[in-house]
Amino acid sequence: MNLEDVNAVKQLLSxxxxxxxxxxxxxxxxxxxSTLALWHYLKKKGHExxxxxxxxxxxxxxxxxKNEEILIFEKQxxxxxxxxxxxxVIFTLDFNHLGRIGQMEPLLEASQxxxxxxxxxQAPSGYAQIMYSDVTMSSTCEMVYNFMESLNDVxxxxxxxxxxxxxxxxxxxxSFKFSSTTSRTHKVVADLIDKGADNTAIHNRxxxxxxxxxxHLLGCALGNMKILEAYSTAYITLSQAELDKYNFKKGDTEGFVNYGLTLEGIQFAVIFIENAEEGIIKISFRSQGSFSxxxxxxxxFDGGGHTNAAGGKSEQSLQETTAYFETVLENYKDQLTA
Structure with a gap:
């Protein structure tokens, strides 16, 4: 955070x-x-x-x-x-465009x-009066640590x-393997362990x-994997029927997209997941190296994120979406196979 923003936050929270x-x-x-850590901090500072x-x-x-303290807008x-x-005051964490909050968007747009x-x-929109935006950071949680440090509250x-x-x-x-992990990240993590973070228990949980x-769903996903060696690319598909068959719960597909990058020679990995309720195909993209x-x-795909990790969506069918994806890949053949 720059000095002007630090002083503005200090004044705001005084x-x-x-x-x-x-x-x-x-x-x-x-x-x-990040939201829970900031919530704990703000409560300690005497705020509601x-x-x-x-x-x-x-x-x-x-x-x-204290995760049970989180209000779920869809339910409450x-x-x-x-x-x-x-x-x-409204803090927005781990996103930079109000389009990322679904039904809450008009309420925040109307807020004073x-x-x-x-x-x-990348590419933050300008809705916030105070912006701590840094695309070089490993995570918003590392930024929240820096935020507290800037306020002399570590x-x-x-x-x-x-x-x-x-x-x-x-x-x-x-788990500290992405290129955004820096020596500073490890120093922050070391201090968090010194302050009581139980790293072994967290990994297990x-x-x-x-x-x-x-x-079983992971087995299905890997069975669906298609490898496009000519483009150094691998992608996975999961239909709504397959999700239903394996009793899909929120979070079950977390990390599935990364399996493609474990293949030798693969630079670009994608997962396409059908969501019948929303009428879209949700897409996660991962890459290695400089391919953005x-x-x-x-x-x-109406998305965005980081250089090596991003998300998107399609309103076409699963088959139409993957066919389109394979078509546009041709534009990047030289980049992906260099």
Missing amino acids: APQKIVVVPHKNPDGDAIG ATIIAPNDFPKFLKWMP SIQAKKYIEEAS AIFVMIDHH EKIDTDMANCLYTGIMTDTG VFDTNSPSRL VNEFARKY
Whole structure:
């Protein structure tokens, strides 16, 4: 954060505020970890704080300290609307465009609260009066740690906050293997462990609580994998019928897309997941090296994200979407096989 923004936040938080903290729709470990850690911090500072998530989050995150305090807008909209209308400050974490919060978007657009954005995705929109935006950061959780450090409040990080922040950093760095993981990231994580983060327990709770149906779904996904050697690309498809067959629960497909990148010679991995309720194909893109899936997703699939990790969607059928994907791949053959 620059000095001007630090001073603005200090002034903003110098008196008790009614604060709402918002993650993006379909929140992941970084979104939930960062919002919970910030919520704990704001409560310690004497503010009235409430987390409102657009929709529910995966079961493997529901051990996190005070996760039961999170309001789910889809289930508790009347109560959530009241908090948003009364808020004097709204923090938005792990997203940078109000289009990422689904049905909550018009409520936040109408709010007269002061907005503070903390996010590491590319191309932020300008809705926030105070923006801490840094695409070089490993995760929003690392940014929340930096945010507290900028306010000279790192000593306020307790065991609960440390566990939340560690979870988000761990999940958003692919267990510290992605290129966004820096020496600074490891220093932050080391301090979080010193402050009480139980790294072994966190890994177990996130990665070692699979249901048999999830592993069967993974087997189905891998069985559907198509490898396009000419483009150094692999993609997975999952239809709604397949999701239903294996009793799909929110979060069950987390990480599936990364399996493509474990194949020798593959630079670009994609998963296409049919969502009949929303009438779309949800898409996750991953890459290695300099190939920008953020630019690819923005250009062809109404999405975006980071250079090596992005999301998108299609309103075509699953078959039409993958056919279109294979067609546009031809434009990138030289980049992907260089």
